[in-house]
Amino acid sequence: MEKVKPKKHLGQHFLTDLGIAEKIAKSLTGHQGIRKVLEIGPGMGVLTDFLLMQDWDLYLVDIDSESIRYLHKKYPDLGDKIIEADFLTGDFATVMQEPYAIVGNFPYNISSQIFFKVLEQRHQVTEVVCMLQKEVAQRIASPKGNKDYGILSVLLQAFYDIEYLFSVSPEVFNPPPKVNSGVIRLKRNEINKLDCDEKLFFRVVKQGFSTRRKTLRNCLKSMGLTESLNQDPIMDKRAEQLDVQEFVGLTKKLQESWNQ
Numbered sequence: 001m002e003k004v005k006p007k008k009h010l011g012q013h014f015l016t017d018l019g020i021a022e023k024i025a026k027s028l029t030g031h032q033g034i035r036k037v038l039e040i041g042p043g044m045g046v047l048t049d050f051l052l053m054q055d056w057d058l059y060l061v062d063i064d065s066e067s068i069r070y071l072h073k074k075y076p077d078l079g080d081k082i083i084e085a086d087f088l089t090g091d092f093a094t095v096m097q098e099p100y101a102i103v104g105n106f107p108y109n110i111s112s113q114i115f116f117k118v119l120e121q122r123h124q125v126t127e128v129v130c131m132l133q134k135e136v137a138q139r140i141a142s143p144k145g146n147k148d149y150g151i152l153s154v155l156l157q158a159f160y161d162i163e164y165l166f167s168v169s170p171e172v173f174n175p176p177p178k179v180n181s182g183v184i185r186l187k188r189n190e191i192n193k194l195d196c197d198e199k200l201f202f203r204v205v206k207q208g209f210s211t212r213r214k215t216l217r218n219c220l221k222s223m224g225l226t227e228s229l230n231q232d233p234i235m236d237k238r239a240e241q242l243d244v245q246e247f248v249g250l251t252k253k254l255q256e257s258w259n260q
């Protein structure tokens with residue numbers, strides 16, 4: 001079968017090391033008893049081959065029509081489960097219907113956007129195993145106080161337990177990317193709902209990190225801080241010094257101060 005020509009604008013760096021592909025596929029655990037799996041960006045199916053050796057109900061989504069033609073030839077039995085779509089704009093809540101896990105060697109240029117979409121679908125997405133740019137992987141898994149800790153770390157850590165699994169060097173891809181890669185696993189935690197207004201929590205986290213070097217007092221002032229909240233010692237801190245629970249506490253304080 002003629003191979004897919006790598007397209008830079010689609011982040012196509014095809015993994016050539018079968019051992020690593022197998023290791024990624026085996027990192028999926030079926031957390032919370034889920035068998036339905038969506039692979040984002042299967043390309044030529046290097047991960048897919050190993051996923052199909054396991055007992056998953058597997059769906060594939062790729063934006064590239066050349067990859068899709070290749071996958072249909074390679075896996076004729078998958079039929080409609082091979083989906084040509086943009087994961088970022090497609091309605092996968094409806095396609096998948098039930099809770100599902102995500103796996104993939106993500107297109108690195110859109111990996112943060114993929115995670116914002118995962119957050120929107122957090123009630124349905126039980127697990128994510130993925131390879132992405134090492135720095136982004138580290139940032140997502142990073143604890144508070146670390147220079148890498150940011151918006152995605154807090155938001156994802158609020159709903160998922162995150163593990164950095166292993167690093168992968170550029171030589172095992174065709175063409176090799178300019179950056180190192182990292183594989184992470186996210187397992188949805190048991191907390192169905194945060195103990196605060198979740199929409200406000202998202203706003204507080206995003207606004208809190210809007211200027212990293214500034215205190216929360218400065219970053220959040222456009223949100224209408226009352227005088228008493230303005231005096232609260234937490235406002236002297238910077239966003240990177242707060243973990244998820246502290247952000248939840250801050251969100252509750254903000255809401256209560258508005259209700260007074």
Ligand SMILES: C[S@@+](CC[C@H](N)C(=O)[O-])C[C@H]1O[C@@H](n2cnc3c(N)ncnc32)[C@H](O)[C@@H]1O
Pocket residue numbers: 010011012013014015016040041042043044045046047061062063064067085086087088104105106107108110
């Ligand atoms: C890094 S490659 C990985 C390919 C293959 N899984 C491998 O490991 O060799 C990323 C894949 O994501 C696909 N892709 C890029 N943007 C996408 C999007 N928005 N939605 C779905 N797939 C996308 C690309 O076409 C490509 O096949």
